[in-house]
Structure formats: structure tokens, C-alpha cells
Amino acid sequence: MSTLNQEKKIAKRVTLVGAFWDAVLGLVKIVAGHFSQSQALLADGIHSLSDLITDLFVYFTSAKSRQGPDHNHPYGHLRFETLTTVFLGLVLIIVALGIVYDSLSNQSLKPQSTWYGLAAILLTIIVKEAIFHYTKKAGEQINSKMLIANAWHSRSDALSSIAVLAGFVGIYLGYPQADVLASIIVAALIAKLAISMIWENLAELVDTAPDPELIKRIVETAQSLKEVMAPHDVRARSMAGKVYLDMHIHVPKNATVSEGHYLGDLVAYTIKKAHPEVVDVLVHIDTNEKIQTDSLLREPTTEKPPLLKLPARNQILADLKFLLRQHESYVDIPDTRLHYLHNHLSLEIIATSDLVPEQADLKQLTASILQDIENAKYIKNATVLWRIKS
CATH class of the missing domain: 3.30.70.1350 (Cation efflux protein, cytoplasmic domain)
Incomplete structure (x- = not known):
């Protein structure tokens, strides 16, 4: 089985597990919130159901994004995952705004601190924290930003349930407005997560360079090969957590074409082995007659080289x-x-x-x-x- 198929299988399995629990917890909290007249608990239930919606997006996108290159998408389909993550962020912002609106427009309700409401909150905290670690581990295993973002979505549900729990404590102590405050806190947590997701993935869509520390480590890996000198003009782009790299290297000036090809393959293999997030390396061969180490990336120019x-x-x-x-x-x-x-x-x-x-x-x-x-x-x-x- 190919790597992409293995990643697709892992992403689907993890997402289905999360979707099942999101559906269960969402319904439980909505029912408990209705009978407790708790806006915060209702909002938390809606949050869990919004997780279910995002799980469905993740499930179908994971299959599409892990398809190999084709005629129309020579670099593969990983950007579908990036685009979907941006869309999920927009959905979460709408959910957050809806929660705030409902909380402020239904202040006439008198929330009650009930045992079944408390049980729903505690169950959510335990289950969603477990799902967070399960999904995050799988996302890191296949290097999927979308899965990791979905894991943090689950963590936000656990955190918002803690806020709801604090609201229940306030109600029990005689402060019913604590329920409204807790629901607004839930909305703020969701919005913060959504903005982070959108910002990070929009940066990827416009080909923002990966972490400079990663590029530095990649260059050091190339420099560790004795036959290769002064890696330079390094360019990289991210696609759903994967890195596509272009690099120039210097080789001995009298190297043959086949030796230059061999050294290029050696550099690509060594980099991908040392840095699993790098899935493609394009190596340009230069001779060692003019080694420049002052910059890893030169400005593009249309001037005709003397050669x-x-x-x-x-x-x-x-x-x-x-x-x-x-x-x-x-x-x-x-x-x-x-x-x-x-x-x-x-x-x-x-x-x-x-x-x-x-x-x-x-x-x-x-x-x-x-x-x-x-x-x-x-x-x-x-x-x-x-x-x-x-």
C-alpha cells in the first residue's frame, strides 16, 4: 500500500471515531441544556455538532487530498486540505457569532444547575480530551495540518465545556448571569481557534516559506555530504504540512552529467530521509567555480548569464x-x-x-x-x- 493510501486510511478512521463521539455528545448536551434552560450548555452542544460537520468535511477531503498527481494537478491534491481547513475556520466563526447572539437574546431564561447537565459536561471534557490526543497523534503521524486542526477543534470543545462547568458553578452559587458569560467565553474560544486556522492556512495558500529553522536544518543536512558544496538559492513551499523544496548545489567543476545527476539524487534522498515532511526535492546542479555562501536565496533576474x-x-x-x-x-x-x-x-x-x-x-x-x-x-x-x- 502506498504512503498516500495509508495516510488516507488513517485519516478516515480517526475522523469517523471523532464524528461518532461528536454526534453523541452534541445530542446529550443539547437535551441536557434544554431541560436545564442553560444557554451555555446548549451552545456547547451546538459546538459539538459543529465538530460533527467539520468531521464530515475532513473525512471527504482526506480522501481527495491524498490522491496522487494527475494531469490537472501535477503537484498532487494536498492544497484541497488547506482550502478545506480555511473553510472550516469560516464555519467556526459563524458558529461563534450565532452562540453570542443566542446567549444575549435569551437572557429571560432561568438556567438551573442539574445533575444530568453536570454529567454531560464532565463526559464531554473526558471524551473530547481523549479524542484530542488520539487525533493529534494521528495528524502528526501523517503530517496532516487538517487533522491537527481538527484535533484542536476537539480540544476547544473540552475547554469550552470547562467554561460551561464554571457557569454551572456560578448558577449553583446564585449567579445566573454566569451562564451567559460562560457561553460568550465558549464563543470566544471557538472564534480564536478559527482565526488561527484561517491565518495559518491562508499563509500556506500564498506559498509562504516554511519555518526558517526547518530550512536551516535542511541546508545543514545537504552540507553534511562531502561531495556537495554550498547549497544555495533554497526555496520551499508547504502543502498541507508537506514541504516541496528547490535547491541549488555546487559539485566539482569537471563532474560528468551522470555524476551530477547522481549527486542530485543523493542530496534529494538524504534530505527526505532526514526530514520526512519533505516529500519532493528539485536539485539544480552548479559547478564549484563560483561558490557564494553569503545568501541562501538570490533575487530573480532576467539578465543573460555570461555563459x-x-x-x-x-x-x-x-x-x-x-x-x-x-x-x-x-x-x-x-x-x-x-x-x-x-x-x-x-x-x-x-x-x-x-x-x-x-x-x-x-x-x-x-x-x-x-x-x-x-x-x-x-x-x-x-x-x-x-x-x-x-
Whole structure:
């Protein structure tokens, strides 16, 4: 089973458990609040039922957000989770405002401190605290901000029940207005949680960088590899608690393409292994001729780099084919190695000694090859490498 499918299964299971208890506790508190004429207890019951609504959103979104990339969503569907969390925050703000309105418009009721109301409150505190730890642990296990936010939603229900309990104590002591005050406290707790959820996830939707300490640890991980030097231009974005990373690294200037690819894969693997929240790493390979360590991120520019003023491989090979036409029987033009270093171009010409004319002197042929390519003024220097087939 893939990681995304495992995460989807965990999220669904945890959410269904929470939804069951939210439904039970919500109904119990609403019934107890009705017979106790307690606005605070009724508000707390509505809060629990609002948890049930958010559980349903979380349940269906967890399935959608854990789907893999497709043609329309090449980075996957994790942002559905972020967007849903913002929506949940808006729902909670509406719930909080409704609770305040109901509390202030029904002050003629005379709340009573009843044993069944007290039992409903105590049951809520115990169960919701247990659900908080259960859901938060699962959210941390699969690194899901949505599940963690839902866990804190459960914790807010437990905290609001404590406020209701304080209101019941006030009623028992002869202060009926304590019930209204407790319901307003419940609404304030819900609103505070909602605003935090919205703010954090809106920041993610506009690609705010993850925690700078995390980026610092990631850079240190890359620097721990001896073959890699000066990681820089590090960029990262978050998607529902997952991190997508872009990074430039320096490798030895004479490294081949395959070695550069190997080192890029090594960096990506090492980072993802050390930091499980990083799910994708795109590595750009630079040579070590100009190592800059003063900044991890440079300002974007449209200025053409000096190296790009030099011709590309196709043009160079076409020029070499013409310049070395008298050597074409033993010079392998397509295998020519290009080195774009220090804003100059260096070549390694590959020739086969077994194919040269008999009695030919390799030193003289080498000198002749180097002399013929001098007409290509963009070539800084060149080397001829002879290989033996037999």
C-alpha cells in the first residue's frame, strides 16, 4: 500500500471515531441544556455538532487530498486540505457569532444547575480530551495540518465545556448571569481557534516559506555530504504540512552529467530521509567555480548569464565537423566533451588511435587538430584524448 493510501486510511478512521463521539455528545448536551434552560450548555452542544460537520468535511477531503498527481494537478491534491481547513475556520466563526447572539437574546431564561447537565459536561471534557490526543497523534503521524486542526477543534470543545462547568458553578452559587458569560467565553474560544486556522492556512495558500529553522536544518543536512558544496538559492513551499523544496548545489567543476545527476539524487534522498515532511526535492546542479555562501536565496533576474553568450553543443559540433574534416576518420566529433567554466569554453576532443593512418605520429596529429580548431575563437583551450579500441 502506498504512503498516500495509508495516510488516507488513517485519516478516515480517526475522523469517523471523532464524528461518532461528536454526534453523541452534541445530542446529550443539547437535551441536557434544554431541560436545564442553560444557554451555555446548549451552545456547547451546538459546538459539538459543529465538530460533527467539520468531521464530515475532513473525512471527504482526506480522501481527495491524498490522491496522487494527475494531469490537472501535477503537484498532487494536498492544497484541497488547506482550502478545506480555511473553510472550516469560516464555519467556526459563524458558529461563534450565532452562540453570542443566542446567549444575549435569551437572557429571560432561568438556567438551573442539574445533575444530568453536570454529567454531560464532565463526559464531554473526558471524551473530547481523549479524542484530542488520539487525533493529534494521528495528524502528526501523517503530517496532516487538517487533522491537527481538527484535533484542536476537539480540544476547544473540552475547554469550552470547562467554561460551561464554571457557569454551572456560578448558577449553583446564585449567579445566573454566569451562564451567559460562560457561553460568550465558549464563543470566544471557538472564534480564536478559527482565526488561527484561517491565518495559518491562508499563509500556506500564498506559498509562504516554511519555518526558517526547518530550512536551516535542511541546508545543514545537504552540507553534511562531502561531495556537495554550498547549497544555495533554497526555496520551499508547504502543502498541507508537506514541504516541496528547490535547491541549488555546487559539485566539482569537471563532474560528468551522470555524476551530477547522481549527486542530485543523493542530496534529494538524504534530505527526505532526514526530514520526512519533505516529500519532493528539485536539485539544480552548479559547478564549484563560483561558490557564494553569503545568501541562501538570490533575487530573480532576467539578465543573460555570461555563459549563455557562448554557443550551445549543436553549433559547436557543427563547427568542429567543418574545422576537423581532414581528421574525421579518427576523431569522434559527437563524443566531444564541453566544459563551460569561468565564463569560457574548454573542449576535450576524443580520437581513436587504432583508426589513424599507418606510421602516423600521434603527437603531430594532436598538434594538427589543435591548430585546426584555433579558428573557433570562442574556444578558450582544448585537449585531445586518444583511446585504443583493440
